[in-house]
């Protein structure tokens with residue numbers, strides 16, 4: 001139901017490109033000319049007066065795009081300086097280089113040459129794109145650090161840097177910089193604008209990607225139409241639909257730019273369902289009953305946040321269930337919330353005889369021992385549920401037995417490392433060759449291992465489902481949700497609200513992956529709507545406004 005924009009790994013992109021060329025409908029040269037023209041067009045949109053540009057061209061087709069850009073800017077009256085490598089590129093890039101040479105020289109691609117040139121209005125990074133396989137060597141690394149302002153006197157380059165496909169050095173499958181530590185380091189190349197082709201790649205949205213790409217524009221170079229008309233959008237057996245490439249979609253702040261038609265349709269469907277205008281439920285139980293399992297005295301805040309979120313997202317009924325002795329702590333507003341004491345697993349089993357309870361949330365403010373005690377009863381019921389916070393800590397000791405496809409695990413990085421230490425370690429390791437192991441790979445592996453939907457939180461939230469039951473050797477669907485534009489969402493209790501939103505959506509009947517993806521989207525949309533200064537308590541009450549903004 002909620003799919004956003006399709007994103008492609010670099011392998012998928014290459015496979016699509018090759019299949020399109022093999023079909024005879026398009027040539028590599030034509031694609032390169034369109035790609036270069038698109039970048040030049042975006043430069044001219046943002047810098048309408050012709051000025052000075054330095055174009056840095058690498059050894060492959062990314063460099064080929066650079067030569068096309070140089071030509072377009074020169075035709076438009078710009079003074080263009082081109083730095084390139086004296087190598088033998090592929091035939092398309094070689095042709096574009098030859099054509100540039102009819103207009104101007106190619107200076108050596110060195111740090112010294114870059115520094116010796118005049119100050120420019122725009123610097124174009126066409127050094128490496130999707131073909132990066134290893135960390136840049138010393139000379140290119142020096143150029144990249146100069147472009148990022150660490151050359152001392154060059155600190156002013158950054159706001160004028162335009163990246164072709166990506167800032168060079170970024171692994172487009174993971175968002176990591178090859179050869180560098182995964183955690184934020186002292187420098188990364190940062191562009192003001194990145195123009196990428198056909199579809200976003202995971203690396204544009206993960207880890208360092210959003211910060212380093214700056215404004216991200218996806219240029220259509222004619223492959224999308226070919227894919228949809230000539231090849232069919234999801235034809236099985238098409239060469240790019242190999243198993244590592246199973247459906248991957250993204251939701252990020254600018255995604256409607258890439259796919260306006262589809263976005264409008266998604267938005268309409270989403271709005272109609274969320275606001276209960278679509279569907280045939282005639283009474284509150286038709287919108288589901290969510291149960292929020294809560295903790296003892298003094299721990300009530302987290303579960304109350306979850307419960308409020310579940311109510312706001314439209315569950316027909318929400319009941320909060322602390323131990324009997326702590327009920328008094330949960331008597332405050334909202335009055336719409338129902339309360340019921342649940343002391344232990346047996347009491348929960350009794351309660352779950354009511355088949356109208358359709359979504360549960362276990363973990364926020366629950367206490368590890370209580371969560372561990374309730375887990376077997378909850379999992380044994382097979383009911384849709386969110387396991388967060390203390391329930392994840394309990395799972396880390398109990399193991400994954402009993403988890404099923406209707407469970408959503410919502411770990412942050414620390415909880416993920418407790419649950420899947422080896423995967424977290426791989427994800428933390430410095431990548432020395434591309435494509436690097438990505439958050440999508442890690443979350444897919446976690447989903448396959450646990451048998452549940454896994455949502456790994458962060459500014460780049462990744463959600464994946466286990467492989468399809470009938471095809472356990474394949475990968476399931478995955479979604480990247482980018483919220484890098486709302487850093488104020490990282491506030492205490494925000495995760496409890498997310499868990500409640502997902503529980504409410506599960507209770508309303510959404511399948512686990514869709515509930516997790518829609519919950520993540522609503523969560524960020526609520527934070528975006530409120531703005532800085534947000535505390536977690538503000539989030540649930542923004543949800544009706546988010547619904548109204550959808551045009552519902």
Ligand SMILES: NC(=O)C1=CN([C@@H]2O[C@H](COP(=O)(O)OP(=O)(O)OC[C@H]3O[C@@H](n4cnc5c(N)ncnc54)[C@H](OP(=O)(O)O)[C@@H]3O)[C@@H](O)[C@H]2O)[C@@H](O)CC1
Pocket residue numbers: 013017028031032035058059060061062063064065127128129130131132133134135136137164165197198221223
């Ligand atoms: N998507 C599309 O439809 C279209 C894509 N297009 C464009 O093509 C780009 C992909 O082109 P690409 O495959 O030639 O790779 P690219 O990024 O230029 O760089 C790799 C080159 O550098 C080399 N190399 C790698 N690592 C290295 C290192 N550390 N240090 C030194 N060298 C290194 C590597 O060769 P290697 O040495 O590994 O054999 C290779 O020669 C893509 O990003 C987009 O801009 C458009 O033109 C058309 C439509």
Ligand SMILES: Nc1ncnc2c1ncn2[C@@H]1O[C@H](COP(=O)(O)OP(=O)(O)O)[C@@H](O)[C@H]1O
Pocket residue numbers: 412457458459461483484485486487488489490491492493494495496497498523
């Ligand atoms: N830098 C960030 N930008 C946007 N969202 C973020 C950022 N860091 C974390 N988040 C989001 O904030 C929420 C924090 O949840 P969590 O870590 O469980 O916090 P808590 O336990 O305090 O509720 C998650 O939804 C996560 O995706």
Ligand SMILES: [K+]
Pocket residue numbers: 062125126127128129163164165166167168
């Ligand atoms: K580049």
